[in-house]
Every structure is written in structure tokens, then in C-alpha cells.
Amino acid sequence: MKSPNLAASGAAAATERGLLSNGRGKTVGTLFASLLFFGLSVAMLGLAWLLVWSFLRAQGRLSWDLFTNPPSTLDIESAGFRPAILGTLMVMAFVFVVIVPLGVGAAIYLEEYADRNRWYNRFIELNIQNLAGVPAVVFGILGLAFIARGPFGLGFIPLTASLTLALLVLPTVILATREAIRAVPDSIRQGSLALGATKWQTISRQVLPVSIPGITTGVILAVSRAIGEAAPLLLVGATTFVVFDPELFNSGYTVLPVQIYQYATRAQPEFHDLAAAGVVIMLIVLLTMNGFAIWLRNHFDKKRVG
């Protein structure tokens, strides 16, 4: 990995020198840099505003009760999110289990095996890109018609939610994984093949290990999107009032976004504070999961270099 870095820094240096030698170029460069920075700050300020608002609103409600207690209408003061937190973790764990093999598998096929001259491969590719833009609620209807009812008939259980969300985010994983695989220089493949490795050995021992950081990033993005979805889950049975812990094959589960939405639309202001506390919890859950994924990525990154 040393030579690409060298090349990149060389290119950067050359660009900088080019800008410096030209006064107008410098102004334009500064202008664009500040425009880009402005774009970044709009995003960050929006997030910061949301966080500050949630924390202020949730103040006084933040306690372990939120993690250990079930929701309650009678006793709002000690109501918590326990079933929703467990439901979210369970649903997400299985989204992960489904999307990693399927998404990576599909991407490997499309990048390494598929013959792009065949119409069906181009058709599949086009469809995956289109699927990434389909609204979430459409996947909810799909999940309702084919997974909860219909051919699969799993019923309104957490596994149904996992499969529905997996379908929703699969395109994200496939696209990210393809990018990661495409970024592996062909010389590595050719070197491996030249040394007598089979195609599968080349993919599994050379291409995939190098692509893991890119794949992990895709999976993080996908899971982060899935964790915030409420609309499709309402259709496949994420009920709003559940006081017991969820079970994978049992109906009666809920997830954090659904619970937050339900609290936010209540009449009593105490529930609105609770909803804000839910936002904070969701953030904690999301950051913990992402943190773990990033740790995993760095772990593999280090191993590859070392």
C-alpha cells in the first residue's frame, strides 16, 4: 500500500503548486473550500441541533430505568424502552446475518464472475441500482405480502422484520462491496493467478481480505439506515405496546423508532420527554453498533498491513 500513498501525495503536492503559481486559481480554490466547508457545517449543525434538543428535552429522564423498564402508560415517570432496545438489537443482528453473506456474495458474483456482455447480468445490475432508490414503505408492503403473509407466511415476528429490512438495505451493501472489490488492483489478481492459485483462492485469499474495510463501511451504512426505519416495520408487526422481551419466532415485538414515534404523538407532554430520551437511547445504540463495526474494520486493516 506504500506506492499508491506516495502517488497520491505527489499528486496533491503538484496540485497545490499549480494553485499557488496562479492567483486566480488560488481564489477559486479558497472559494470552493469554503463552500465545501459550508456544506459540511449545515449537516453538522443540523445534527448538533437535534442532539442538543433531545438531550435538553430528555434531561431528568435519563436514567437506567430507560434501559431496564418496559414502557408504561400508567407510570410514565419510570417507563423505559427495554423491549424496544432488545427488539432493535435482535432485528439488527439478523439483518447483519442476512445481508453480509448475501450482499457480499452478490457483489463477488457481479464483479468477478458475471459476464457483462450478457443481457441478464446488465439487467440485474440496473435493478440493484434502482432498488436502492425504492421508498422504505414499499419494502414494508413487500414484507407484509410475501414474508409475513403469503409464500413465506412467517407471521408478525422479529425475523420477518429482519428479512424485510435486509431486503431494504441489501442494495447498499452490494453497491459498497462492489466498489471495494473494484478498487483492488488487477495486478494482485494476476499475480495470484500467475502463482497457480485458482480463481476462488484468488478471491478468498487476496481480493476479499483487501476489500474488508470497504465492505465493513457498506455494512455500517446499511445497518445504520435499517436501524432508523419505522415505516416498513409498522407493516410487518412492530407493535407499539409490548412490555415483555422479544423472541425471534414469537409475535409481539417492537423497535426503538416505532416506540419513539408512538410516544411523540401522545397528548401528554411527559411522553414527549420520554420520546426525546428514546432519541438519545437510539443514538447510544447506533454509536455502539457502529463503534463495534469500526473496531472490527480497523482490526482487519491492521492485520492486513502487519
Added chain:
Amino acid sequence: MDLKVQSKRILPVAVTGLLAASLAACGNSDDDENGGGSNGGGELSGSVVADGSSTVAPLGEAAAELFMTENPGVQVTVGTSGTGGGFEKFCAGETDISEASRDIKDEEAQACADAGIEFVQLGVANDALTVMANQDNPVDCLTVEQLQQIWGPDSTLSNWSEIEGLDADFDEELDLYGPGTDSGTFDFFTEAINGEGGVQRTDYNNIGEDDNSGILGVEGSAGGLFYSGYSYYLENQDRVKAIEIDNGDGCVAPAEETVQDGSYAPLGRQLYIFPSDQGLEKEQVRAFVEYFVSNSGEVAEAAGFIGLTEDQEAEALESLDSIG
């Protein structure tokens, strides 16, 4: 490729497998979604699945909570698919109880009949559909006729001064807020005021299912007008005011007494649950429904609604006895 390197590469797969196994272990349970029932004579167990109106959900949740403290073996879940969505699942045999903020429609009843699902309609609480206005609005009372002028499907009124026969002069632009067309509240209001369910002028601020944004709208707009459940008014009395309703016998304000004695008309309404015959065959469902109806006062108070009158409660219990 020694064994050590191989095992490291397998690690993520192994972790995934472990995760799956441990979660699957959590999934082990003795009662599945439709199973349960009671084990022997005493303790009730099993599940009760209720779904439907988001307006009725707080009632269902309060009832479920009270019921489950007495019957810890029973698992009650309450969903909020909306009155229409609730009936759709109910008639597909997927829920035991459907919660509704209006009567069942003919086509919904037909769907249930086609699926062979019989049901009974039980009142569980009273609600006053409350018309709310800005606190600076001098108008205190509107007749049903005037509400129709404002909300009717052909209405083009855009200013309060255009309303005929107002009890006060008010020159301010009308700013209308109302629930989404899927809501049972919308169906009930349009039926009661415009004479036909689902018919209403369309150029209003559609707040969907989020009643709090209607309150927010009326609070910030001098000519604002909004209708919603009584609990939203109760919680926001310092922000909006309730308009009294004149149904020909003088102005009546929404309140517990006026709803229970029927004088708050035509916007006083009952909220319902519809248990199915199949559901009621399960002991825990029947016990829950009985509990819900006979403790309606306590349940309604906890959820911010108005309890049943004694007559209504007796009627509901009688209907319950008539099925199963």
C-alpha cells in the same frame, strides 16, 4: 496457510454463527403466537393481540398494563395500525381484538364475514371530539350548521367574518387543521358534521396522525381551528381553547358530564374494541376483554379519556355475553 491464519479468517463467521445461535436460543418458547390458553384452572397465560386505532391505543395500553399486573402470565400487545388497518388484520384472523374510533364499515364487516370471523362491538370509553381555536379568538361557540359552513366539502370560506351568525366579530383568516383521511377521527367528524363520512374540504393543513402539530398550529395562528380527541385538549388547556358546540339546544362545552349525559352532541363519541369469536374462545382474551369493559373508569382516567356510564357498561357486558 497454517491453521492459525485460517482460524482468524473464520472468526467473523464464527461470531456471526454464535450470535445466531444465542438469539435462536432466546427464541425458544413454549407458547407460539396463536397458542397459549390457560394451564389448568387458575393462572391465565398466553397472548392477547390487539391492534387498530391510534386513538384507542392509550386505552388499550392502560388496560393491558392493569390486566397484566393481575395476570402476569398473559402477554398483551397493542398495535397502532389505524382503525382501518386494524380491521384489515382483524378480518385476516391475525389479531384477537380490533380497536376502533368509529363503527365498522360495511365493506370491513363483509371482509370479516367472508373470512368467517364473527365479532362483537363493545364500548370501552367515551371521548369528546373537541374543536379547538386560538386563545385570542373571541368566538366561544359554533353551531353544527356553522361547522358545516367551515368544513363542508364545497366550503370556500377563508375568513372568520364570512361565517354566518357568529357570536362575536372576528376578522381573521381561517387556518384549518385536521387529521389525515385514514383516521377514525376524520371519519367520525365528517359523518357528524357534514353528514357523510370521509367528505370534507381538502384545502386544510393535513396533520396526519400527529395531533400535537395541530395544537402547535392553532396556538401560533390567530384564526386557527382544529379538531381532535379530548385528551389533546385536556393536556393543552393553557395553549388552546375549546369551542362550545350548539346542536340546537344551546352551547355545550366538552366535559366528562356533558359527554356522559349525551348533551355534547353530535361530537361526543364512544371508542370501541371488537373482539372476535375465535379470540374470545381463548380464556385469556375473554378475561382481558371483561376486565377492559368493567374497569373502563380507571382505564379511561389513566389514558386521559372519559369512562363509560353504568348503562353503557352494562350494555357492553351484555353484548359480550351474547357471543361465544
